[in-house]
Amino acid sequence: TVRTGAPSSAHTSARHGTGLVAQRVRKVEGVDLRDVIVGHCGDSTDLDYLMRLADEGSILGMDRFGMNETLPLADRVATVVELTRRGYGDRLTLSHDCWCWSDFFPAGAHRAARFPEHSYCYVPQTVVPALREAGLSEREIDTMQIDNPRRHFEDAARRFAAR
Numbered sequence: 001t002v003r004t005g006a007p008s009s010a011h012t013s014a015r016h017g018t019g020l021v022a023q024r025v026r027k028v029e030g031v032d033l034r035d036v037i038v039g040h041c042g043d044s045t046d047l048d049y050l051m052r053l054a055d056e057g058s059i060l061g062m063d064r065f066g067m068n069e070t071l072p073l074a075d076r077v078a079t080v081v082e083l084t085r086r087g088y089g090d091r092l093t094l095s096h097d098c099w100c101w102s103d104f105f106p107a108g109a110h111r112a113a114r115f116p117e118h119s120y121c122y123v124p125q126t127v128v129p130a131l132r133e134a135g136l137s138e139r140e141i142d143t144m145q146i147d148n149p150r151r152h153f154e155d156a157a158r159r160f161a162a163r
Helices: 018-028 047-055 073-085 122-133 138-162
Strands: 008-010 036-038 059-062 092-094
Touching (some): 008 018, 059 073, 059 138, 073 092, 073 122, 092 122
Parallel strands (some): 036 059
């Protein structure tokens, strides 16, 4: 990230608080934390932890929607809504961390067997309506799905070009 100017995403464990570790390492290495998406933050309802990450400038990847075995949809939605209410909507992205193939599971096991709701359509078909029902506006949802990812890439490029 420092050499290339490319923004990055950190694969973290919210349960173990490793987003803070990822930020600390990147900061020591000279990375601007505004250029980092801290992944798998959607696995946590710990608002203090999530706000600490966002307060450092990073975007929070609320990115495992559909993996409801890990954290139910209602909890994930409530966390996004509360963070938005507290003024952090401009630091959230929504996605599903879906994959078409993985060697994580035993041979022959399919993602759908373990996570039946985990699909490429889950965010637009299930999450967005749930966020609307919970009180978020179209503008707030668009900020998370369109504006924040675009800003993540454009601002990183601008900062790099200015060096």
